[in-house]
Amino acid sequence: MRVAQIGSGTPELAILAGIHGDEPCGVRAVERLLEQRPAVERPVKLVVANERALEQQVRYVDEDLNRAFPGNSDAETHEGQLAAKLTDELEDCLTFSMHSTQSHNEPFAIVKDVTDTARELCPQLPVAAMVETGNFSEGRLFTEIDTIEVECGLQGSETAAENAYSLTRAFLTATGALPGDTVSRDLPVYRLVDCIWKDQADTYEVFVDNFTRVEQGDSFAAADGEMQVADEPFYPVLMSANGYRDVFGYTAEKLDVLSSPTAAD
Structure with missing residues (x-):
């Protein structure tokens, strides 16, 4: 784990990258901030988490770090120990955690609950939607730390890296660490309802x-040509043919549309 800081004082904000070693977009955003060293009005902690997985260019070494929290310093896995260190490092920090996906090219935010903080900040970010995980939060960072996650774009793409940097700047502006105003936008909010499971197959389609x-009644996916048909209406989230081993993605319900204030406080 690599930890740095811009600005002086005790940070109450943190930028987190590299939870997954095959998602380098956030790491590039952190490196750009460290190169530029912008003059911040609030100190900011910068953390690159799973350096070992990043070096190997794999999602994780022993287990998914974003399913390992709160972790344990005596855990038998690399990520179990790292989760405990990260929990201590990020304590008392509002954390902005960057990811990428194989399912959707537009950025969107993921939160444990639609809190007042999420309602205030997420509409000020350049994201297409906000997703509440509901019952699918176990082991994730935001079960321990006040966190806004963002999916920055398609995994490994240059666009995701650029999005990660733009999203980070927007978050820092919205929280008052950088001067300026944010862009107002309406933001749809969804809640995950259920997994869409995959049968064992050679080919998958969405x-x-x-x-x-x-x-x-709509056909939404297939495994070896066998169609899956919707029993009831839903909104698909994180749906992809090969993004996950056991699931296509999730069904979700639409909760609300949030409106942003005209400028950051």
Whole structure:
């Protein structure tokens, strides 16, 4: 784990990258901030988490770090120990954690709950949606630390790296660490409802777009050509043919549309 800081004082904000070693976009955003050293009005902690997985260019070494929290310093796995160190390091910091995905090219935010902080900040970020994980939060960082996660774009893409930097700047502006105003936008909010499981197969297909309503009776995916049909309407989230080993993604319900203030406080 690598930890740095911009600005003087005790940080109450943290930028986190490299939870997964095959998602380098956030690391590049952190490196750009360290090169530029912008004059901040609040100190900011910068953390690159799973350096061992990043070096190997794998999602994790022993187990998924974002399913390992709160961790344990005596854990038998690398990520179990690292989760405990990260929990201590990020204590008392509002944390902005960057990821990338194989399912959707537009950035979107993920939160444990739609808190007042999420309602205030997420509409000020350049994201297409906010997703509440609901019952699918176990082991994630935001079960221990006040966190806003963002999916920055397609894994390994240059666009995701650029998005990560823009999202980080927007977060720092919205929280008052950087001067300036944020862009106002309306933001749809979804809550995960259920997993869409995969049968064992050689080929997988997805026929729907994330955050676009699927109607009852629509075919939305296939495993070796065998169609899966919607029993009831839903919104697909994190849907992809090969992003996850056991699931296509998640069904979600639409909760609300949030409106942003005209400028950051």
